[in-house]
Amino acid sequence: MNKRILITGGAGFLGSHLCERLLQRGDEVLCVDNYFTGTRRNVEHLIGHPRFELMRHDVCFPLYVEVDEIYNLACPASPVHYQHDPVQTTKTSVHGAINMLGLAKRTNAKILQASTSEVYGDPVVHPQTEDYWGNVNPIGIRSCYDEGKRCAETLFFDYWRQHNLRIKVLRIFNTYGPSMHPNDGRVVSNFVMQALQNQDITIYGDGSQTRSFCYRDDLVEAMIRMMDTPDDVTGPINVGNPNEFTIRELAEIVIELTGSSSKIINKPLPQDDPTQRKPDISKATSELSWSPTVQIREGLVKTIEYFENIVRNEAAESTN
Numbered sequence: 502m503n504k505r506i507l508i509t510g511g512a513g514f515l516g517s518h519l520c521e522r523l524l525q526r527g528d529e530v531l532c533v534d535n536y537f538t539g540t541r542r543n544v545e546h547l548i549g550h551p552r553f554e555l556m557r558h559d560v561c562f563p564l565y566v567e568v569d570e571i572y573n574l575a576c577p578a579s580p581v582h583y584q585h586d587p588v589q590t591t592k593t594s595v596h597g598a599i600n601m602l603g604l605a606k607r608t609n610a611k612i613l614q615a616s617t618s619e620v621y622g623d624p625v626v627h628p629q630t631e632d633y634w635g636n637v638n639p640i641g642i643r644s645c646y647d648e649g650k651r652c653a654e655t656l657f658f659d660y661w662r663q664h665n666l667r668i669k670v671l672r673i674f675n676t677y678g679p680s681m682h683p684n685d686g687r688v689v690s691n692f693v694m695q696a697l698q699n700q701d702i703t704i705y706g707d708g709s710q711t712r713s714f715c716y717r718d719d720l721v722e723a724m725i726r727m728m729d730t731p732d733d734v735t736g737p738i739n740v741g742n743p744n745e746f747t748i749r750e751l752a753e754i755v756i757e758l759t760g761s762s763s764k765i766i767n768k769p770l771p772q773d774d775p776t777q778r779k780p781d782i783s784k785a786t787s788e789l790s791w792s793p794t795v796q797i798r799e800g801l802v803k804t805i806e807y808f809e810n811i812v813r814n815e816a817a818e819s820t821n
């Protein structure tokens with residue numbers, strides 16, 4: 502039997518690839534999105550597929566559909582976007598979670614939450630393990646996202662305790678790859694777009710802060726494995742690539758791979774920017790038999806190819 506699967510935020514960066522993967526597997530996919538940061542373009546190649554349906558809907562409002570599984574990805578993920586309308590960001594996380602959990606309860610569907618490493622805030626424990634409770638500023642400019650996602654996790658676990666819902670919580674660390682929004686201000690898209698246009702590459706702070714970067718396909722594989730775990734596996738489980746780079750190293754690799762003449766410049770660090778982020782993925786390895794397979798250079802080459810197309814198309818449009 503095909504499963505009927507709802508993906509909220511399905512027209513976004515990760516959601517659109519998840520739609521592709523589940524269709525390839527033979528499932529029926531209902532992609533729901535309000536197109537705040539995602540676009541129809543990300544899924545237009547799927548429109549017309551007999552098992553694919555696209556619906557414009559805001560998860561802040563209840564949704565009445567019949568489904569077997571729900572992947573709850575709806576939420577702007579980059580600081581530029583989630584800080585644009587912080588109240589809406591918190592509503593999306595919290596009301597969105599309540600609405601999707603309500604739907605899961607009514608339909609007895611399994612539900613997966615795309616949570617985030619941001620629940621650890623600016624961590625004082627390295628690498629971050631799932632039992633670390635985090636160091637989050639509740640009133641800062643990132644709080645709408647961090648606290649919204651933390652509250653969503655609380656709701657997931659309360660629905661599990663109170664209503665025996667089958668829940669799956671993944672804490673996703675920085676992920677990059679094709680279909681990322683070119684202007685979302687995330688470090689990989691920023692650096693690649695700046696390098697391709699031979700503009701200065703902007704590093705916030707001195708560039709010694711570290712991040713670990715997971716390639717999109719690896720991440721989506723982990724999501725699917727998580728959904729398919731036995732019911733007693735609830736998470737939270739960290740998923741990401743534990744190979745750590747400084748932001749400066751990343752800028753240098755991007756310049757090398759693009760053959761760019763860009764120069765690196767430094768700007769002040771934004772408020773609450775974490776200094777170090779690295780997942781401990783032992784749980785993902787033992788419970789999902791998962792670890793990342795695509796390393797940074799290979800993933801960046803594919804991502805650069807994707808952004809090169811965007812830059813080429815933009816240039817062609819401006820000369821027409």
Ligand SMILES: NC(=O)c1ccc[n+]([C@@H]2O[C@H](COP(=O)([O-])OP(=O)(O)OC[C@H]3O[C@@H](n4cnc5c(N)ncnc54)[C@H](O)[C@@H]3O)[C@@H](O)[C@H]2O)c1
Nearest residue numbers: 510513514515535536537538539559560574575576673676
């Ligand atoms: N990419 C990462 O590095 C990363 C890291 C941690 C967590 N996550 C989480 O994974 C999920 C997907 O992230 P992404 O990187 O694909 O980001 P994205 O911004 O590309 O995707 C989010 C999608 O949700 C949609 N959306 C936003 N608000 C909505 C609403 N109220 N109703 C319906 N749809 C709405 C957007 O239009 C977009 O298509 C998010 O929940 C994000 O918090 C991503």
